[in-house]
Amino acid sequence: MKNDEVLSFDLCGTLDDCKVYSYMWYNVIPEMYAEAKGISFEEAKSIASKAYNQLGPSELEWYLPSYWIDKFGLSYADFLKKCKDIKVRIPHELKKLKNKYRLILSTNVSKEVLKFSLNDNLFDEIYASVDLGYPKKDERFWKSVISKEKVQPCEIIHLGDDYVYDYLIPSSLGIRGKLSDIKRFKFNLFYTIGVRL
Secondary structure, three states, X not given: OOOXXXXXXXXXXXXXXXXXXXHHHHHHHHHHHHHHHOOOHHHHHHHHHHXXXXXXXXXXXXXXXXXXXXXXXXXXXXXXXXOOOOOOOOOHXXXXXXXXXXXXXXXXXXXXXXXXXXXXXXXOEEEEHHHHOOOOOOHHHHHHHHHHHOOOHHXXXXXXXXXXXXXXXXXXXXXXXXXXXOOOHHHHHHHHHOOOO
16 A cells, blocks of 8 residues: 655656757757758757757747757657657666555656657656646646645655755745755665665
8 A cells, every 4th residue: 555655756867867868859850950951960960959048948848859840840750760769767666666655757858758768657647847837947837746646745755856946946835855866866765765675
């Protein structure tokens, strides 16, 4: 039987280094754009990077490959083919907690990306900023998570690597935010919940 606590996890930098996503943004899309426009990869990468920076991660479209594929006039089907090997690896230790805790993912990574990159049904729920309508740095993201989980904020323990997104803002709402990165994750998880993994 699961207890009342909810374990929430950030993805990039906490459970996985997410280099696969950097590859998607800075290799796959520029490569496709270079082929489509007949320009060098370096020039295409520069154009793509400039466009990413102009929009910025405060805008939810920034997290959607479909937005950039459409913006650059590329084929989404071709994009998916090129991304078939992009996979995120979740630490196997989390599986040991599945029967005791409700496990959720609280992330800026869109479900559009997770659909092809996360081959794991470990999480009871995934809260992505695009779906909730706010990036994680907005307290409304966390208020939505609390509301949808139907628990008191103090019943959620969130582990993440960003001081503002994963600790400061959720903690200000009563969530037990804990800073943890991929290198210290196993120790921090053990220390936080007092369970030997």
